[in-house]
Amino acid sequence: MSYNLCLLSRNDKYQIQLEYEASYWAYQVKKGKKTRDVVYSTILSRSVSEQDFLKRQFEQYLSMM
Numbered sequence: 001m002s003y004n005l006c007l008l009s010r011n012d013k014y015q016i017q018l019e020y021e022a023s024y025w026a027y028q029v030k031k032g033k034k035t036r037d038v039v040y041s042t043i044l045s046r047s048v049s050e051q052d053f054l055k056r057q058f059e060q061y062l063s064m065m
Contacts, residue, residue: 018050021058026061 006015025042028034043054 015053018053022054022057023061025058026065029062030065 005016009018015065025034025039029039039058041053043058044053046054
């Protein structure tokens with residue numbers, strides 16, 4: 001099964017980008033390249049509408065790794 005990401009709406013593409021960022025932060029925390037505090041300060045510097053989603057996804061990816 002394949003998906004053409006070009007066919008997604010702009011909002012859906014942006015949500016994928018946010019998930020990618022959250023997973024990368026979780027990877028960096030697991031590898032000891034960043035601390036949780038640094039990641040949370042980065043998340044809190046983002047817009048309010050993104051903060052809950054980023055926190056939720058970050059914690060989810062941390063629990064999966």
